[in-house]
Amino acid sequence: MRLFPILMAMFVTILLVSNTVAVKITHVGPFYFDGATILFPIAYIFGDILTEVYGYKRSRIVVWTGFLACMIMSLIYWLVGILPAASDWYQQDAYMAILGQTPRIVVASLIAYLCGEFINAFILAKMKIATKGRFLWTRTIGSTMVGQGVDTVLFVIIAFSGIIPANLLMYMIISNYVFKTAFEILATPLTYAVVGFVKKVDSVDYYDDDTDFSPFRVSFKDLA
Known part of the structure; x- marks a missing residue:
């Protein structure tokens, strides 16, 4: 599994960055969405690729790794936000506005992420x-249509x-969902190419015939 650690690292990186930029709400054409979209x-x-190639059991570890990484990032x-600001540093309000994530946003993000990703991986497998x-x-x-739907609805609400x-709440849900689903459809040829490449390089094409699909049945033996 030479490519597995690289794909997992890229997945977690994109997840962390998307959660950081989610604080910005933008309006582009008919779409109204947060920056993470x-x-x-x-x-x-990446979740599709990981599940398709390496199976649900390994994808489950990746999902939980991303969850822990997001929790650590938010913490x-x-x-850092609650540390006393230097007397000659005047950017405390700016820092808190962008990175001082409110507990409600963090909870929404983590719940939506877990539910959406596990549903996505389960359906694909x-x-x-x-x-x-x-x-x-x-x-x-x-799988993305269902997973993204659950993720979007939970997070926005x-x-x-x-x-x-x-x-506006409903418009944001619809905008997010349409944009994300359209993105996935347009990226299908690229997904095909990457899946084929990874399967060839790692000589893996896993089927979850005997997998316990409980999100909580995590074992590092699955990485063997």
Whole structure:
């Protein structure tokens, strides 16, 4: 599994960066979304690749690794934020506005991430068995449509419900979901190419026939 550590590192990196830039809300054309929407679909593509090639058991470890990394990142941002600012440093308010993540945003992000990623991996692994490894596009798109839907709805509602008007809340959910799903569909040829390359280099094409799909049944033996 020469490429597995690299793919996991890239997945976690994209996840951390997307959670950092999620504080910005932008409006581009008909879309109204947070900054993470630009990067987060890439994390799902990596999740698809990891599950498709290495199976749900190894993907489960990657998901939990990303979860712990996000928790550590949020904790560090908070700890640095509460440290007394130097008398000649006037950027404390700017720091807190960008990196001083509120507990509500952190909780929303972590819950949405866990639910969305595990659903995405579960559906892809099950569909791979059902299709006997054929029709990769049905798995990557189908799993993402469900996983991204769960992730988007949970995050927006938990993070912004009661803060922004209900109509804007719904518009943000729809905008995020349409953008992320369209991104996944357009990236399908690239996903095919990367999956084929990784399977060839690592000589792995895992099927989760006997896998326990509990998100909490984690064992580092699965990395062997």
